[in-house]
Amino acid sequence: MSDSIRISVDAMGGDKGPRVAVEGARLFWRERKNTTFIFHGREAELKPLLDEFPDLKKVSRIVNADIVISMEEKPSQALRKGRGTSSMWAAIQSVKDGEADVAISGGNTGALMAMATFCLRPIEGISRPAIAALWPTLRTDIIVLDVGATVGGDAKQLTDFSILGAALARALFDQELPTVGLLNVGTEEMKGHDEVKEAARILQAASGEGFIYHGFVEGDDIGKGTVDVVVTEGFAGNIALKTAEGTARQVGAYIRNALKADIISMLGAAIAGQALQALRRKLDPRNINGGVFLGLNGVVIKSHGGTDEVGFKGALSLAYEMARSRVMDKIGEGMRRFPTLSVAPPIEAAPAPEKTEAKSA
Amino acid sequence: MSDSIRISVDAMGGDKGPRVAVEGARLFWRERKNTTFIFHGREAELKPLLDEFPDLKKVSRIVNADIVISMEEKPSQALRKGRGTSSMWAAIQSVKDGEADVAISGGNTGALMAMATFCLRPIEGISRPAIAALWPTLRTDIIVLDVGATVGGDAKQLTDFSILGAALARALFDQELPTVGLLNVGTEEMKGHDEVKEAARILQAASGEGFIYHGFVEGDDIGKGTVDVVVTEGFAGNIALKTAEGTARQVGAYIRNALKADIISMLGAAIAGQALQALRRKLDPRNINGGVFLGLNGVVIKSHGGTDEVGFKGALSLAYEMARSRVMDKIGEGMRRFPTLSVAPPIEAAPAPEKTEAKSA
The missing domain is CATH 3.40.718.10 (Isopropylmalate Dehydrogenase)
Known part of the structure; x- marks a missing residue:
C-alpha cells in the first residue's frame, strides 16, 4: 500500500448510472486529496463525465468494461456472464492484482459477493x-x-x-x-x-x-x-x-x-x-x-444501489478508512491471536477454479 | 362465553407487584363495564388493594395462590415449583376450567409459555x-x-x-x-x-x-x-x-x-x-x-413485566378483544379451511401429564 489510497470503483454498479459514482468520487476527493481512483465501466460513458471534473480526472484512470451486471441477475448468472469481463469483476480484480487497496460497487449484492468470493477467495482459516x-x-x-x-x-x-x-x-x-x-x-x-x-x-x-x-x-x-x-x-x-x-x-x-x-x-x-x-x-x-x-483476501465495499452522490461519497469514506487502517493486517493479527484457530488443523485452500493446470507453476 | 367478558389475571406477574394489575384493571373496567375479573395471587396483598376500589371489587373475585413465579426462574423450575399452585398456573387453569374467557400475566415469558402449553395443550393439528x-x-x-x-x-x-x-x-x-x-x-x-x-x-x-x-x-x-x-x-x-x-x-x-x-x-x-x-x-x-x-386450547396474553397500570390496561384491552372476537372459533374455522391440514393424518393428542389415571373418568 502506498501513501495514497487507491480505490477501485465499479462505476456501473448503482441504479442511477455512472454519474453517481463519478460525482461521489469528486465530493470525496475534495476532502481527501491523497486518493486515486480506477473507474471500471464503459469508457464512452465515463470519459465525458470525468471531463467535467478536470481535477478528479488527474488522479483517475478509466479501465473499459462493456459488460454490466444488472440488479436482477442471480449470482450464478452474473458469474457466467461477467467473470473476467464485467466492470464489477474488473473492480475486484484490481484489488487482487495489487493495483488498488479497496474495491467499491453499488451493484447487485449477491453478484458482488459471489464475484468477490470467487476472485479474492476466503482467507485461509476463515x-x-x-x-x-x-x-x-x-x-x-x-x-x-x-x-x-x-x-x-x-x-x-x-x-x-x-x-x-x-x-x-x-x-x-x-x-x-x-x-x-x-x-x-x-x-x-x-x-x-x-x-x-x-x-x-x-x-x-x-x-x-x-x-x-x-x-x-x-x-x-x-x-x-x-x-x-x-x-x-x-x-x-x-x-x-x-x-x-x-x-x-x-x-x-x-x-x-x-x-x-x-x-x-x-x-x-x-x-x-x-x-x-x-x-x-x-x-x-x-x-x-x-x-x-x-473474510476475503481483499476489501470490498458494497454501497447502496439506490444512493446518490452524497451516499456514494459516504461509502467511499468507509472504503478509504478500511484501507488506511489496514484492516487486512488487523484480521491476520486477530487470527494469530485466536487460540482455537492456532490449534485447529490447517484448512486447505480451495482449488482455484480459474486454472487447473497450475500445479507445476 | 357469556355476554360479559371474564378475564383471569395473574396479579403477581409483573415486576412491580399486584398494584399494577389491580389499578390497570380498574382503568380498563371504567371503559368496559361488561367485564369481570378473577385475580390470582396472595389474598393478603390483593384484598386491601381491591378494597381501595369498591366498584372494581364488585365485579372481581380473589383466588388465593401463595406461590409466585419469579422473573429469573427457568421454565422447568417454574413448572416444578408452581404447577397447580402458583398464581400463574391458576390464572391459566381458570381458562381451562371454563371460568374465564382469557388469561393474562405480566410474568416470566418462558414460564408462562411452558405452563400455558402444559395446562391448555396445543390445539390438535397445530x-x-x-x-x-x-x-x-x-x-x-x-x-x-x-x-x-x-x-x-x-x-x-x-x-x-x-x-x-x-x-x-x-x-x-x-x-x-x-x-x-x-x-x-x-x-x-x-x-x-x-x-x-x-x-x-x-x-x-x-x-x-x-x-x-x-x-x-x-x-x-x-x-x-x-x-x-x-x-x-x-x-x-x-x-x-x-x-x-x-x-x-x-x-x-x-x-x-x-x-x-x-x-x-x-x-x-x-x-x-x-x-x-x-x-x-x-x-x-x-x-x-x-x-x-x-395455538393452545385457550387464549393467554402476556403483558410486559415492567409495565405500569396504563400498560396493563392496554394488555387487558387486547385480552378483551381476543375474547370478544372469538379468536378460538376463528382458528378452528381457519384450520378446517386449510387444505393440507384436512388431508394430513390426524395428529394424536399428547398424553395429559397432570393425571395418569384419567382413562376411566
Whole structure:
C-alpha cells in the first residue's frame, strides 16, 4: 500500500448510472486529496463525465468494461456472464492484482459477493465471508455482522465472524479490545440455537485475545450500543438490519406528520428548524451507506444501489478508512491471536477454479 | 362465553407487584363495564388493594395462590415449583376450567409459555404454539409471529403460524381475507432457508382459504405494513421485535436531544407541543403492550413485566378483544379451511401429564 489510497470503483454498479459514482468520487476527493481512483465501466460513458471534473480526472484512470451486471441477475448468472469481463469483476480484480487497496460497487449484492468470493477467495482459516454493517447507536457506531452474506451459520462461522468484526472494530474505531456480543433471544427457555451456545463457549475461552467477549445480547442492545461488535448469522442479521431501517423510516414519517398536523405545529417545527435539520441528517441513511465484505483476501465495499452522490461519497469514506487502517493486517493479527484457530488443523485452500493446470507453476 | 367478558389475571406477574394489575384493571373496567375479573395471587396483598376500589371489587373475585413465579426462574423450575399452585398456573387453569374467557400475566415469558402449553395443550393439528405481537405500522396494526415461543421452525410450523396469524387478523381486524407474508432475506443468492421456501409453496397452494398469500417480505416491510400477517420462526421474529423496539427508543432519544439542543429548539418544541405529545403517545410502548399466545386450547396474553397500570390496561384491552372476537372459533374455522391440514393424518393428542389415571373418568 502506498501513501495514497487507491480505490477501485465499479462505476456501473448503482441504479442511477455512472454519474453517481463519478460525482461521489469528486465530493470525496475534495476532502481527501491523497486518493486515486480506477473507474471500471464503459469508457464512452465515463470519459465525458470525468471531463467535467478536470481535477478528479488527474488522479483517475478509466479501465473499459462493456459488460454490466444488472440488479436482477442471480449470482450464478452474473458469474457466467461477467467473470473476467464485467466492470464489477474488473473492480475486484484490481484489488487482487495489487493495483488498488479497496474495491467499491453499488451493484447487485449477491453478484458482488459471489464475484468477490470467487476472485479474492476466503482467507485461509476463515470458512465463509460476511457482510458487516456500521450501525449508528445511542453510544457510538458499532459493527453488526453477518447482515446477509449467507443463511445460517455454525459455531465455527460465528467465531470467525467475531474475529473479523473485532478486527474491523480495532481498525475503524482504534480500540485495542473491542467488546463482542452474540445476538440471541431473550426468553429463558430457548436461549438460542445450539450453534450460538457453542460459539459462546468458544468465545468465552478466547476472550482477551483481541476482543472482550461480553456474552449474549438481544435485538434492543444494538440500538443501545451495548457492545462494539454484534455477531449473528446472515438470516437474523439481515432481518434485524432491514427491520431497523423500516422502523427508522416509520418513526421519521410519524415525526413529519406530527409536525404538519396544524399551523401551530408547523410554526413550532419552523422555529426548531435547525434542530430538526440536524436530526434529519442523523437519520439520513445516505450518511451510513455501505456494507463491508469481510473474510476475503481483499476489501470490498458494497454501497447502496439506490444512493446518490452524497451516499456514494459516504461509502467511499468507509472504503478509504478500511484501507488506511489496514484492516487486512488487523484480521491476520486477530487470527494469530485466536487460540482455537492456532490449534485447529490447517484448512486447505480451495482449488482455484480459474486454472487447473497450475500445479507445476 | 357469556355476554360479559371474564378475564383471569395473574396479579403477581409483573415486576412491580399486584398494584399494577389491580389499578390497570380498574382503568380498563371504567371503559368496559361488561367485564369481570378473577385475580390470582396472595389474598393478603390483593384484598386491601381491591378494597381501595369498591366498584372494581364488585365485579372481581380473589383466588388465593401463595406461590409466585419469579422473573429469573427457568421454565422447568417454574413448572416444578408452581404447577397447580402458583398464581400463574391458576390464572391459566381458570381458562381451562371454563371460568374465564382469557388469561393474562405480566410474568416470566418462558414460564408462562411452558405452563400455558402444559395446562391448555396445543390445539390438535397445530404442532407448536407461537407468540404473536401486534405491531403498529405506517398503514395500520399488523400481526407478527412467532416473536419468541420457539427457536427454529420447519415448513409445517410456519404454515401453522400462518393459519393462527390469519385467524387472529380475521378476529381483531375484522378482515375476511388478511394477507400473509413470509419473512425472508433480500439478496437473491440466498433467498432463505429450505423451510421458508417449502412453507411458501404450501401457502401459495392454500391461498384464498382464509387468507391471501402475498409472498416473501423483508424486515422493512414490517414497518411499512405491506401485509396483515408476517410469519417467521421465533429466533428471527424475536430479534426483529427487539431490534425495532431498540430503534424506536434510539430515534426517540435523538428527537428529545435535538429539541433540547438550544433555547430556540426548545421554544419550537414548546410551540409544537401538542403534535410532539401525540407523537410521544404513538411511540409509547405502553399502548402496544401485550403478546398473544396462539395455538393452545385457550387464549393467554402476556403483558410486559415492567409495565405500569396504563400498560396493563392496554394488555387487558387486547385480552378483551381476543375474547370478544372469538379468536378460538376463528382458528378452528381457519384450520378446517386449510387444505393440507384436512388431508394430513390426524395428529394424536399428547398424553395429559397432570393425571395418569384419567382413562376411566
